[in-house]
Amino acid sequence: xxxxxxxxxxxxPTIADVARKAGVGAITVSRALREPGRVSEDLRRQIQVxxxxxxxxxxxxxxxxxxxxxxVFGVLVPSLTNNVFAEVVRGIYDSLSxxxxxxxxxxxxxxxxxxxxxxxxxxxxxxxxxIVAGIDQTPQSRKLLETAGCPVVQVMETGHDPxxxxxxxxxxxxxxxxxxxLIEAGYRRIGFIGARMDPxxxxxxxxYRAAMESxxxxxxxxxxxxxxxxxxxxxxxxxxxxxAKMPSLDGVFCNNDDIALGVLFECRRAAIAVPKAIGxxxxxxxxxxxxxxxxxxxxxxxxxxxGRQAVAMALAAIAGRRPQQRVVDLGFELIRRESTAR
Amino acid sequence: xxxxxxxxxxxxPTIADVARKAGVGAITVSRALREPGRVSEDLRRQIQVxxxxxxxxxxxxxxxxxxxxxxVFGVLVPSLTNNVFAEVVRGIYDSLSxxxxxxxxxxxxxxxxxxxxxxxxxxxxxxxxxIVAGIDQTPQSRKLLETAGCPVVQVMETGHDPxxxxxxxxxxxxxxxxxxxLIEAGYRRIGFIGARMDPxxxxxxxxYRAAMESxxxxxxxxxxxxxxxxxxxxxxxxxxxxxAKMPSLDGVFCNNDDIALGVLFECRRAAIAVPKAIGxxxxxxxxxxxxxxxxxxxxxxxxxxxGRQAVAMALAAIAGRRPQQRVVDLGFELIRRESTAR
DNA sequence: GCGAAAGATGGTAGCGCTACCATGCAAGGT
DNA sequence: ACCTTGCATGGTAGCGCTACCATCTTTCGC
Numbered sequence: 001x002x003x004x005x006x007x008x009x010x011x012x013p014t015i016a017d018v019a020r021k022a023g024v025g026a027i028t029v030s031r032a033l034r035e036p037g038r039v040s041e042d043l044r045r046q047i048q049v050x051x052x053x054x055x056x057x058x059x060x061x062x063x064x065x066x067x068x069x070x071x072v073f074g075v076l077v078p079s080l081t082n083n084v085f086a087e088v089v090r091g092i093y094d095s096l097s098x099x100x101x102x103x104x105x106x107x108x109x110x111x112x113x114x115x116x117x118x119x120x121x122x123x124x125x126x127x128x129x130x131i132v133a134g135i136d137q138t139p140q141s142r143k144l145l146e147t148a149g150c151p152v153v154q155v156m157e158t159g160h161d162p163x164x165x166x167x168x169x170x171x172x173x174x175x176x177x178x179x180x181x182l183i184e185a186g187y188r189r190i191g192f193i194g195a196r197m198d199p200x201x202x203x204x205x206x207x208y209r210a211a212m213e214s215x216x217x218x219x220x221x222x223x224x225x226x227x228x229x230x231x232x233x234x235x236x237x238x239x240x241x242x243x244a245k246m247p248s249l250d251g252v253f254c255n256n257d258d259i260a261l262g263v264l265f266e267c268r269r270a271a272i273a274v275p276k277a278i279g280x281x282x283x284x285x286x287x288x289x290x291x292x293x294x295x296x297x298x299x300x301x302x303x304x305x306x307g308r309q310a311v312a313m314a315l316a317a318i319a320g321r322r323p324q325q326r327v328v329d330l331g332f333e334l335i336r337r338e339s340t341a342r
Numbered sequence: 343x344x345x346x347x348x349x350x351x352x353x354x355p356t357i358a359d360v361a362r363k364a365g366v367g368a369i370t371v372s373r374a375l376r377e378p379g380r381v382s383e384d385l386r387r388q389i390q391v392x393x394x395x396x397x398x399x400x401x402x403x404x405x406x407x408x409x410x411x412x413x414v415f416g417v418l419v420p421s422l423t424n425n426v427f428a429e430v431v432r433g434i435y436d437s438l439s440x441x442x443x444x445x446x447x448x449x450x451x452x453x454x455x456x457x458x459x460x461x462x463x464x465x466x467x468x469x470x471x472x473i474v475a476g477i478d479q480t481p482q483s484r485k486l487l488e489t490a491g492c493p494v495v496q497v498m499e500t501g502h503d504p505x506x507x508x509x510x511x512x513x514x515x516x517x518x519x520x521x522x523x524l525i526e527a528g529y530r531r532i533g534f535i536g537a538r539m540d541p542x543x544x545x546x547x548x549x550y551r552a553a554m555e556s557x558x559x560x561x562x563x564x565x566x567x568x569x570x571x572x573x574x575x576x577x578x579x580x581x582x583x584x585x586a587k588m589p590s591l592d593g594v595f596c597n598n599d600d601i602a603l604g605v606l607f608e609c610r611r612a613a614i615a616v617p618k619a620i621g622x623x624x625x626x627x628x629x630x631x632x633x634x635x636x637x638x639x640x641x642x643x644x645x646x647x648x649g650r651q652a653v654a655m656a657l658a659a660i661a662g663r664r665p666q667q668r669v670v671d672l673g674f675e676l677i678r679r680e681s682t683a684r
Numbered sequence: 685g686c687g688a689a690a691g692a693t694g695g696t697a698g699c700g701c702t703a704c705c706a707t708g709c710a711a712g713g714t
Numbered sequence: 715a716c717c718t719t720g721c722a723t724g725g726t727a728g729c730g731c732t733a734c735c736a737t738c739t740t741t742c743g744c
Contacts, residue, residue, distance in 0.1 A: 057466040058730085061406035065701085067699085080431055265633050356700055407699090
C-alpha cells in the first residue's frame with residue numbers, strides 16, 4: 001500500500017522517500033547527509049544517487065525543530081546603508097557562503113529598544129550563533145545574549161568585558177591617533193565634526209578630546225555635532241557651522257569619511273585651501289578618500305576582516321573549540337595623504 | 343504528575359504550557375496569537391496573561407513545519423555594499439519591521455550560478471515571498487521561482503514578462519535620457535564609462551548608444567568598460583583610459599555615481615575644467631552628487647521606494663489580493679547640476 | 685576461540701506547532 | 715418544537731526531521 005501524499009506539504013520528496021528509494025532507514029540518510037564519516041562508503045553512494053534522482057533538499061525547518069538548533073546566524077547591525085556595517089556584513093556573508101549556515105539580518109536603526117525586540121525574535125529560533133554590533137547593549141539585551149545558548153560575537157569595538165567574544169578595534173585610540181597626527185602636522189585650532197553620535201562616535205570624540213587636552217588645545221567650541229544621520233551634504237553644512245562658531249579653525253577630524261568628503265567639497269567651494277588653510281582627517285578610509293583631490297588622510301579600519309574574524313570565532317565555538325582569546329583587536333592604520341600634508 | 347522536562351529543547355515554555363496555565367486547549371492559544379478575531383474576548387485576555395507570565399515566544403521553526411510555510415522573506419541581491427542595493431534592502435527591512443516576517447538575505451555576487459544555489463536553499467524553506475534583483479535569471483533559476491509556490495517580486499528593472507511581479511524602472515531610458523541631456527547641453531564627443539557591466543549596466547549602455555546613434559554621434563571608441571567592480575578609484579583610471587583612447591572627449595555618461603565621482607576627481611587633478619571642457623553625468627543620484635563641487639548631474643532612481651513597493655505587493659499577494667498591475671514602473675528623474683551646466 | 689569493544693544500521697518517539705475535523709451551543713427561520 | 719446555520723472551542727494526527735537507544739556485525743586482544 002503506497003503512502004498517500006499528505007494534504008499538507010507540497011509533495012516534495014522527504015527523507016523517507018529517499019530512504020525507501022535507497023533501501024535504507026531514514027536515519028541513515030540523515031546521517032549520510034550530516035556526518036558522512038559515520039556511514040559506509042557503499043550506502044553513502046547509494047543514498048547520494050537517490051538524493052540526486054529525487055532532487056531531495058532537506059527541510060531546514062524540520063531539521064531545526066528536531067535538533068533544537070537552527071542553522072542560522074543572527075546578525076544585528078544599526079544600519080544597512082552605512083558602508084561600515086555593509087562591509088562587516090559582506091565579510092560575514094563571504095565567510096559563511098560555503099557553510100550550511102543561513103544568515104538572518106536585523107536592522108536596529110541605532111535603537112536599543114529595537115535591538116531588544118530583534119534579539120528576542122532572533123533568539124526564539126535558537127540560532128547557531130549571534131553577531132551583534134557594539135558593546136553598549138541594554139541590560140535586557142545583554143541578558144538575552146547571555147542566555148541565548150549559542151556563541152555570541154560582538155563586533156566593531158574592543159573592550160575587556162564581552163558577553164562572549166569580541167572583535168574590533170579601539171575607536172578611542174583611532175580618534176586620538178587622528179587628532180595627534182593633525183597636531184604633529186602643525187594644526188592648532190582643530191575641530192571635531194560628527195553626525196549621528198552613536199557610542200562608537202562618542203569614543204572617537206573622547207579620543208580627540210584626550211589628544212587635544214594633553215596638547216593644551218582643547219576648546220569645547222571646537223566640537224560640532226548633530227543627531228542627524230551622516231551624509232556628505234551634512235558634512236558641508238557642519239563645516240559651515242563650525243567655521244561660523246570658530247572662524248580660526250585650521251583643521252578638522254571628521255567622525256567618518258562621508259562627513260570628511262563633505263568638508264572637503266565645502267572647502268573647495270568656499271575656496272579654502274586644503275591642506276594649507278585647513279587640514280582634514282576622515283575615519284574608516286573608504287576607497288574614495290584615496291581617489292579624492294586632494295586625497296584625504298583617514299583612519300583605516302578593517303571592517304571586512306572584522307566580519308570574517310567574527311564568523312571564524314563563532315564557527316570555532318560551534319565546533320567546540322573555545323578560542324584562546326575571546327577578544328581580538330584588529331587595530332587600525334592612519335593613512336597619511338594630501339589633506340594633511342602641510 | 344508534572345510533565346518531565348524533555349531532554350531536548352532548553353525547557354522554554356511551549357504552547358502547551360500556556361494552554362495549561364490559561365485553562366484552554368493548545369489550539370485556542372495558537373488561534374488567539376494568530377487570528378485574535380476568532381477567539382472570544384475573555385479567553386484572549388486570559389491567554390495573554392499566561393503568555394506574559396511565562397514569557398512565551400512561539401517557535402518559528404515548529405510553526406513553519408506545521409503550517410508548511412515559514413514567515414520569512416527571501417531577498418536576493420548581487421551585492422551588499424553597493425549602495426544601490428543597500429537602499430532597496432533598507433526599504434524592504436523598513437516595510438517589514440512591523441510585520442511578523444523575518445528576512446533572509448543572500449548575496450549572489452553577480453553570479454547566476456550562485457543565484458541558483460541560493461534560490462534552491464531559500465526555496466527549501468518555503469518562504470512567504472521571494473524578492474530578487476533583476477530579470478535575467480538563468481532558465482533554471484526562473485523555474486525555481488515559478489515553482490516556489492509563493493509570491494515573487496523581481497526588482498530594479500521593468501519589463502513585460504515578470505515571473506510574477508516586477509518593480510523598478512527602465513535602465514535603457516535612464517541611459518538614453520542622460521545621454522540626450524549631454525547632447526542638448528552641446529557636448530559631442532560623449533563617452534560611456536562603466537565598470538562591472540551587469541545586465542542593468544548593459545541596458546544603460548544600450549540607451550546611451552541609442553541616443554548617440556540617433557544624433558549621429560556614436561563611435562565605439564567612446565565606450566570604456568571593465569569587468570572590475572565599481573569604485574571611485576576605478577572611475578579615475580577609466581577616465582584616464584578613455585582620454586588616452588580619445589583625447590577629444592568632451593563629456594561622459596558614467597554608469598554610476600562612484601565612477602562619476604572618480605571622473606570628477608581625475609578632472610580636477612588633471613586640471614580639466616568641469617563642465618567647460620568635460621561634462622559629467624552620473625547614475626543613481628547618491629547624496630554626494632549634490633554635495634560635490636562642482637555638483638554632478640545624475641539620474642535619480644527611487645531605490646528605497648522600490649524596496650517598499652516590492653514588499654507592499656508581496657504582502658498584498660500573501661493576503662490574497664492579487665494586484666491590478668503586476669509590473670510597476672517607478673521611473674527616474676534627471677537631476678541637472680553644475681557638471682553639465684555649460 | 686571467546687568475550688569485549690567498536691562500528692554500522694535501524695526503530696521509535698518525539699521536537700512545538702497547526703490543519704483538519706469534530707463537538708457543543710446559541711441564534712435564527714419556519 | 716424542530717432543523718439549520720454559524721460561531722467558539724477542542725482533540726487528534728501529523729509536518730519532516732533527528733536524539734536516543736537497541737540491534738547486529740565486525741574486529742581485536744589475549
